[in-house]
Amino acid sequence: MTPQPPGNRDKDAGRWSDLGRPPLNATALRRALVRPGALWTALDVVPATGSTNTDLAERAAGGAAEGAILVAEEQSAGRGRLDRTWSAPPRSGLFFSVYLTPRVPVERWGWLPLLAGVATATALSRTAGVDTALKWPNDLLVAVDGAERKAGGILAERAADGVVVGIGLNVTLTADELPVPGAGSLALAGARTTDRDPLLRAVLRSLDHWYGEWQTTNGDPAASRLQEAYAAGCATLGRTVRAELPGGTEIVGEAVAIDGDGRLVLATADGVQQPVGAGDIIHLRPAGGDAPEYPK
Template sequence: MTPPPPENRDKDDRDGASADDRDSRWTDLARPPLNTRALRRALLRPGSLWTGLDVVASTGSTNTDLTARAAEGLAEGTVLVAEAQSAARGRLDRRWSAPPRSGLFCSVYLAPRVPLTRWGWLPLLAGVATATALTRTAGVDTALKWPNDLLVTVDGAERKTGGILAERAGDGVVIGIGLNVTLDTAELPVPTAGSLALAGAHTTDRDTLLRAVLRSLEDWYTRWQTADGDPVASGLQEAYAADCATLGRTVRAELPGDTAIVGEAVALDGDGRLILATPDGVQQPVAAGDIVHLRPAD
């Protein structure tokens, strides 16, 4: 996408842009900064789930920042986005790295009013919402690898282009979403990673993508809450299964203590656990919190 002339972009972005952001705005013309003012205007509307949105030039981790703020009291629907993160984390504290303004790095604070036993569906809900938004907006078929990865196809191979991290915080949950948007092959952190650009996305405009993701997340969250967190009544369980690349494959679930379960992933149960049909005929549920890695069995 070609950015607008600097003078016009500066007028649009003046409100809400940090000094560091303005000073470095045109160091990479292919990666313009997010338009904070336009994002707020589009998302912070009466009746919307989203109640506040900040974009910072850099931070350690948006999840860490929001979790700290939640301990002191935070409005549901607060969104924090970073142009760059120096200590981004995935599940089990795995590191996530990407060049500045090459992706979407955001966290949101939610305080579900559904039974606590159903909160485990939140990271799966975020995955469905994000995959739906990317497929519709970027024109890239996006699949889900249970429990928290987003996959795209690059040169005929599945590649991880994003991840979801949910953490209890205060009276609610902070959900982090990280997406590789414009990374090229040389910038990928590992050979098995991908990006929307490498997958042939119709758009890599991060403002457009972020709006789509947050609107989709609001839609799915509203449905889920209206159904009192019921994954069947809300359609969440069916939607996740439809997009889940893990189902139908034989996988190896590696557990703490150097133990593992091998079996065909056949379903998700009502708690969001993956059901593995083992060679000895047992259907074994595996929870996201129980596994260290989930890999193809071969």
């Protein structure tokens, strides 16, 4: 049998149609992650869906417990912030959502997407050997041929009594499969492994760790060291950026800090330090022509 090139397989040809992109092993993943007393309580892998966030939110409304994980081998209607679309060939990445019901003050729940970013970036750095940076508020960046490229994104949405956090990550996409020129993948960044099973286990274990630390400190981003870790890995800090706001207004300034509410603090030319929240902006772009363009 001759395997088809990645991205060109016949969807009806069965599980062995693309040996270069093998299916996830749901049984092994459950055995490794779903244990008594652990955060993760259920794990399902589906061949395809529109959006794991939408599907898991429906399960949460139907009574799913905290720690439920839904993974899709293919996602046809994945969403990013402001309903921007996210798509990739089957089995070329990790597309999954988790359901969390934080027992911390609700005003601190806004840290969850940043927490997921820290957890994912640290796991990928250890497991794949890829230096992964964070673009505030919800993008994962890798270096491809010396340029920053978006390889993943995070979307947190309220659902039932908690939050569904969705993560999409390009793993084996080739250059000609990238949806836009500013995109990237772990493979293009020179990852030492693109085996999705250990990558998914590493990300979920890291998420368990950071979520536990954050909850232990009642959601305090400073005491849990989450704020410090995010700032250390945030590629946005130290750059002059333009925050485009609804209504055509904008704020230009140097990104100098992440505040206690997870907002980006911009130091403007008139000496004002202006915090902007993720829900307040439409785009965050470099302000000068000499700065590297952020992937969309």
